[in-house]
Amino acid sequence: NQYSSSQTTSFNPSHHTRGTISDFLDADGSFLAAAHAAEPSLALADFETAIRSGIDDWVTRVPFRSIDSACVSIEACASAYSSRALQAYKGNPENMSIMLLTLFELWVAMDKIVVGQIPLLAEYSPEIPLSLWECLLIRKASALDRLKKLHAYLKARHCQASSHLSAFSFTNDDKSFAARYFYESPKLQSLKVHIEADGQKQRQKKLTELRTLNKRYRDLETRAASLAHEYGVNSRGWEYHKKKRCQKCRVEKEMQSMTIEVHEWPLPERKQEAIVVVFELACPIAFDMWRSMTFHVFVDICTPEKISSTRPFMALPQYDALQQY
Numbered sequence: 001n002q003y004s005s006s007q008t009t010s011f012n013p014s015h016h017t018r019g020t021i022s023d024f025l026d027a028d029g030s031f032l033a034a035a036h037a038a039e040p041s042l043a044l045a046d047f048e049t050a051i052r053s054g055i056d057d058w059v060t061r062v063p064f065r066s067i068d069s070a071c072v073s074i075e076a077c078a079s080a081y082s083s084r085a086l087q088a089y090k091g092n093p094e095n096m097s098i099m100l101l102t103l104f105e106l107w108v109a110m111d112k113i114v115v116g117q118i119p120l121l122a123e124y125s126p127e128i129p130l131s132l133w134e135c136l137l138i139r140k141a142s143a144l145d146r147l148k149k150l151h152a153y154l155k156a157r158h159c160q161a162s163s164h165l166s167a168f169s170f171t172n173d174d175k176s177f178a179a180r181y182f183y184e185s186p187k188l189q190s191l192k193v194h195i196e197a198d199g200q201k202q203r204q205k206k207l208t209e210l211r212t213l214n215k216r217y218r219d220l221e222t223r224a225a226s227l228a229h230e231y232g233v234n235s236r237g238w239e240y241h242k243k244k245r246c247q248k249c250r251v252e253k254e255m256q257s258m259t260i261e262v263h264e265w266p267l268p269e270r271k272q273e274a275i276v277v278v279f280e281l282a283c284p285i286a287f288d289m290w291r292s293m294t295f296h297v298f299v300d301i302c303t304p305e306k307i308s309s310t311r312p313f314m315a316l317p318q319y320d321a322l323q324q325y
Contacts, residue, residue, distance in 0.1 A: 019046055021058050024050050025070075025074065026073060026076075027069065028076050029080030032047055040084070040088060041088065043084075044081070044085055047077075048102050052105065059109045068289075070113055071110060075289040077106070081099075082300075082301055085099040093137045097137040098138075100136055101136060101146065114287060121177070122160050123161060124167040125166050130151065134151075165177070168295075170273075171272070174272075178280075179272060179276070188279060188282055191281065191282055192278045199266045209260060213258060213260055216258070223251050227247055277316070277322070280316055281316070
């Protein structure tokens with residue numbers, strides 16, 4: 001046969017694998033990053049299509065035990081997508097609107113999942129204003145229908161938020177989200193008791209150290225009082241102070257060099273502030289991802305003017321007294 005060949009060749013396509021929603025919503029956005037590196041425009045279009053056609057079903061299939069990991073995936077992929085779409089769609093209002101619609105779909109998915117795990121969140125503002133979703137430049141009827149459903153969900157969330165408080169705010173009463181969650185969480189209450197018990201132990205240990213050092217100081221003071229400075233006479237007949245060999249000087253130097261580190265109570269003195277710190281130490285992963293994505297969409301993406309960041313005096317992970325928790 002003229003078409004037969006003794007050697008066969010395998011078909012090895014060189015293009016990157018087209019992804020499904022399960023591929024794109026991985027733990028760290030790595031699939032989208034790899035797809036975008038190979039085919040930038042195609043990867044963004046595939047991601048938008050996957051979210052538009054599959055996010056609702058994907059949300060319904062998230063088991064309760066996997067809510068935290070699902071929220072981590074949404075937050076990571078939303079960040080990976082927005083950073084690339086912003087560059088690709090700059091100067092194109094229609095494409096920017098598609099990007100925002102995709103992010104809004106991801107945010108609604110995140111919100112549904114987190115409210116399912118933490119019903120308390122539904123009583124607080126969703127933070128995203130309705131007016132933000134009314135300025136998109138959308139042409140396709142299917143996209144307009146999708147936006148209408150998202151808008152209805154957000155409107156319902158605003159109506160459900162009875163407290164008129166922000167989940168981002170930390171008030172000096174029991175109405176803040178952190179405080180109310182704390183009082184509903186035996187885990188956080190136990191953590192606070194544990195931190196305070198450890199703080200009390202460290203304080204007693206520091207008091208013992210202080211008493212020991214005070215005794216040592218008094219002993220040195222008594223010894224120094226019993227000693228006299230040592231003097232000698234040089235070859236010229238002048239009297240001089242033997243500082244290096246003077247026993248009294250050595251004792252006085254040891255007294256002056258004695259130090260003790262201050263013990264700082266690990267939690268703020270005010271109860272509500274202490275509760276907020278404990279909440280942040282063991283912040284629910286799902287809420288943390290919701291908060292991060294909400295801030296990212298509303299501030300990083302949708303704020304016209306860039307807000308200058310302020311460097312904190314100290315971040316909680318760097319505070320020595322609480323690092324073990």
